[in-house]
Amino acid sequence: xxxxxxxxxxxxxxxxxxxxxxFSIVVFGAMLSVIERRLLALFQNRYGPNRVGFxxxxxxxxxxxxxxxxxxxxxxxxxxxxxxxxPILSFSSILLVSVIIPFSxxxxxxxxxxxxxxxxxxxxxxxxxxxxSGWSSNNKFSxxxxxxxxxxxxxxxxxxxxxxxGTVVKAGSFSLLEITFNQSHLWxxxxxxxxxxxxxxxxLAICHRHPFDQPxxxxxxxxxxxxxxxxxxxxxxxxxxxxxxIIMSCLITTLFFGGFYGFYSVSIFWFILKSLFFIFLFxxxxxxxxxxxxxxxxxxxxxxxxxxxxxxxxxxxxLVLYL
Amino acid sequence: xxxxxxxKMVISQLNSIFLVFMNSFSKRETxxxxxxxxxxTPRYRGRIVLTRxxxxxERCVACNLCSSVCPVGCISLQKKTxxxxxxxxxFFRINFSRCIFCGLCEEACPTSAIQLxxxxxxxxxxxxxxxxxxxxxxxxxxxxxxxxxxxxxxGITIKDPKNKSLLKKNKTVNLKSLLP
Numbered sequence: 001x002x003x004x005x006x007x008x009x010x011x012x013x014x015x016x017x018x019x020x021x022x023f024s025i026v027v028f029g030a031m032l033s034v035i036e037r038r039l040l041a042l043f044q045n046r047y048g049p050n051r052v053g054f055x056x057x058x059x060x061x062x063x064x065x066x067x068x069x070x071x072x073x074x075x076x077x078x079x080x081x082x083x084x085x086x087p088i089l090s091f092s093s094i095l096l097v098s099v100i101i102p103f104s105x106x107x108x109x110x111x112x113x114x115x116x117x118x119x120x121x122x123x124x125x126x127x128x129x130x131x132x133s134g135w136s137s138n139n140k141f142s143x144x145x146x147x148x149x150x151x152x153x154x155x156x157x158x159x160x161x162x163x164x165x166g167t168v169v170k171a172g173s174f175s176l177l178e179i180t181f182n183q184s185h186l187w188x189x190x191x192x193x194x195x196x197x198x199x200x201x202x203x204l205a206i207c208h209r210h211p212f213d214q215p216x217x218x219x220x221x222x223x224x225x226x227x228x229x230x231x232x233x234x235x236x237x238x239x240x241x242x243x244x245x246i247i248m249s250c251l252i253t254t255l256f257f258g259g260f261y262g263f264y265s266v267s268i269f270w271f272i273l274k275s276l277f278f279i280f281l282f283x284x285x286x287x288x289x290x291x292x293x294x295x296x297x298x299x300x301x302x303x304x305x306x307x308x309x310x311x312x313x314x315x316x317x318x319l320v321l322y323l
Numbered sequence: 324x325x326x327x328x329x330x331k332m333v334i335s336q337l338n339s340i341f342l343v344f345m346n347s348f349s350k351r352e353t354x355x356x357x358x359x360x361x362x363x364t365p366r367y368r369g370r371i372v373l374t375r376x377x378x379x380x381e382r383c384v385a386c387n388l389c390s391s392v393c394p395v396g397c398i399s400l401q402k403k404t405x406x407x408x409x410x411x412x413x414f415f416r417i418n419f420s421r422c423i424f425c426g427l428c429e430e431a432c433p434t435s436a437i438q439l440x441x442x443x444x445x446x447x448x449x450x451x452x453x454x455x456x457x458x459x460x461x462x463x464x465x466x467x468x469x470x471x472x473x474x475x476x477x478g479i480t481i482k483d484p485k486n487k488s489l490l491k492k493n494k495t496v497n498l499k500s501l502l503p
Contacts, residue, residue: 043343046353288343289336304329 018099018109025098029243034059036242036283043287072231079136086133087229087236093126094244101250102177104260104268115176116168119251120161123206126244127153133237134225145224148214148294155301156205156212159309163198166316167255180259187258194312196256198305203248205301207241210286214294249278365467365499367441368426371417373457374438374466381461382436382473385412389428389437397421398428409478415457420450430502434473438466467499 034049034056041048050056074080097119099109112118127150134146168174170191171182179188189196205212217224226237253259253274262270292300354361363369376382385402403413428437447453465471 041351042347045346045349045351047351047355284340284344288340 014109017107021098021103021107021109022095025095025243025246026239029239029246030064031060032242032245032279033063033238036286039280039283040287043284067232067235070231072233075137075228077138078228079138082132082136083228084233086129086136087233087240089132090126090129091236091240091243093122093129094240094247097122097247097251100176101247101254102180102259103250103271105266107268108177111175111177114174116164116174116179120157120164123160124153124157126206130225133229137225137228139228141221141223142225142227145214145217145221145227148221149208149225152205152212152214152297152301155298156202156305159198159301159306160202160206162306162309162313163195163202164255165313166192166195169313169316169320176254176259180254180261183258184261187261188256192256192312192316194308195316196252198309198312199255200252201305202301203252204282204285205297207244207248207282209241209245209282211289211291212297213291214297217291245279245282246275249275249282252278363441363443365441366501367443368424368429368439369441369443370445371419371422371424371428371437371439371455371460372462372466373412373415373436373460374462374464374468376472376474377465377469378472379463381411382434383412383415384410384434384436384473384478385415386410386433388431388433392427392431394425394427395421395423412457415460417455417460419445419453419455426501433477435466435468435471436473438468440466 037059038048038050038056048056049059052058052062074083100112100115100118102108102111130149130153131146134142134144134149137143167179167182167188170188171179173179182188204210208214214224221227226234229237250271253271257274258270260266260268260271262273374382383400385400387400387402390396390398390400397418398416399418400415401413402410405411424439426439429435429439432438445453
């Protein structure tokens with residue numbers, strides 16, 4: 001009990017900071033649904049939602065009211081316990097990655113020595129939520145979607161790990177803070193360009209964003225794995241996807257774009273700016289690229305991205321060891 | 324060869340992303356309707372009205388042609404004979420929840436009484452309110468064809484049907500007609 005009184009302010013500050021980070025990520029994730037619609041409209045020469053409030057600023061609250069008052073129906077042919085627990089898993093598994101992201105030098109919830117391994121673990125745990133939701137819905141289309149999601153995520157996670165390893169080898173540590181410090185003079189994008197490419201592509205696949213939205217392809221599978229979900233359970237999946245976009249763009253910033261290092265200064269401002277740029281890029285890619293055929297996605301993953309990531313890792317290791 | 328193909332594919336993808344990005348600088352096509360009023364051509368087929376001629380008399384002679392030509396059967400009317408043996412609609416009813424705004428009634432009408440004007444704000448909260456009676460349909464003006472008077476050419480009180488001067492054709496092109 002003694003340490004509670006001695007480090008009282010420090011502990012309180014840490015708790016406050018963690019709550020702030022969690023809360024702001026969740027709120028921004030919810031806001032991103034409106035921001036994405038506005039941006040997609042911008043790319044397609046229309047206005048997005050601009051009726052509710054001043055320039056559509058209250059659209060988020062309208063959506064919230066709608067989703068809260070929808071009937072939250074659990075199908076009686078489903079496995080109810082797994083059906084209910086899947087959206088919570090989907091929401092929380094990728095949100096937990098936010099604890100290892102260094103927003104600035106002092107603003108990080110916890111600095112794991114195995115930071116990247118923790119991220120890889122959580123990313124692979126998020127497959128379970130989709131697989132369980134697709135299976136417990138007891139619906140052929142949702143099961144097809146879940147199978148596609150599992151196959152896609154498994155094949156893209158192989159080189160998700162490999163593409164990050166180049167930066168790990170360069171920094172000599174799994175800790176994200178160490179990797180950021182390693183980029184104080186030169187951002188990793190230049191020496192690790194192919195690592196960045198493969199990481200970006202696989203992060204698109206991990207978030208189930210277009211063009212890798214095979215599990216929820218509306219045209220073939222009628223929304224895939226969350227076909228039976230409604231109300232707030234669907235909302236969890238929906239916001240979980242946006243949160244995973246935020247987390248992934250934060251990670252890209254940290255790993256390849258120098259994190260909080262900017263021009264002439266070191267601050268959280270640069271971090272947020274870079275992350276916003278990557279969120280913008282995610283939405284731009286959604287607006288422009290069509291969904292490829294399913295076997296093409298797998299072939300592209302295994303035959304193009306996987307060798308590139310592997311060669312990149314080998315080359316980096318060679319340079320680090322012999323130069 | 325495969326590598327060349329892959330590079331070509333990657334460049335085409337990047338190009339499409341760039342082109343979509345450049346769209347964000349171009350003008351938006353959406354019309355912000357309630358704030359900015361819509362410009363519609365006079366031939367636009369919107370709300371259906373019943374018109375009067377120049378003297379303020381009803382043009383409709385209750386011939387039932389519009390009702391019989393209507394593909395969805397949303398027009399119903401009944402005739403009433405006046406003292407001078409002319410006809411007039413006793414009631415005239417259009418069910419706008421069925422109307423498809425095809426404009427066939429306007430083309431069938433010999434007296435050009437029934438006309439489709441360029442007003443499309445017909446929304447209502449109840450289906451019952453979309454059934455328009457004669458009082459709702461009848462307007463005080465002549466509509467699109469201000470000079471036309473049916474009884475000049477035909478009808479019950481015409482005295483001299485061989486008076487060719489009235490039947491002289493107008494040589495100017497009628498912009499409002501869809502017929503050849």
